[in-house]
Amino acid sequence: MTLTTYKWSVEEWHELVNSGLLEGKPVELLEGEIVEMSPESIEHSYTKDSVVKYLRILLAGLADVRESHPITLDNSEPEPDIAIVRLPESIYRNHHPYPQDIYWLVEISNKTLKKDIEQKIITYARNGIAEYWVIDLVNKKLITHTQIQNNSYSKVAEYQTGTVSPLTFPNIKIAINKLLLF
Secondary structure (H helix, E strand, C coil), X not given: CCCCCCCCCHHHHHHHHHHCCCCCCCEEEECCXXXXXXXXXXHHHHHHHHHHHXXXXXXXXXXXXXXXXXXXXXXXXXXXXXXXXXXXXXXXXXXXXXXXXXXXXXXXXXXXXXXXXXXXXXXXXXXXCCCXXXXXXXXXXXXXXXXXXXXXXXXXXXXXXXXXXXXXXXXXXXXXXXXXXX
């Protein structure tokens, strides 16, 4: 028996969210499907909180650093752990950030590593997200994805020490040891 799942549009997803039916349920829209989000471990939660605080200091006045909020893509509305988006914050009063608003995304992965580097990466590249970082808590490294070609990232780099600079802000040096806390 083959199962066919119903594909939700972003508009239908918004109606469902606004209805209150999903209130308190840890789900997101990914590739037109409603998928369950994993609960955060202590390491994940602490890392996210610490990295957000660090990036907000580094990017003050340059970008908005959003934590676990939706972004609106073609057929998805995922909630990346961290989204670095353009200012002013007031433009998100009526909509979540669109691809053209996003400088880069960060996912913090332990149990979700496979989903983050196999599924979400496709969605992000197809939507033109120029830079996608994965903080890999399992293997203790930062994985950066850049240079979109054919709905994929052609440049992947891994870091365990040193600094990294985002494409949008090449003069900003982000210390790897401030991202890899475990």
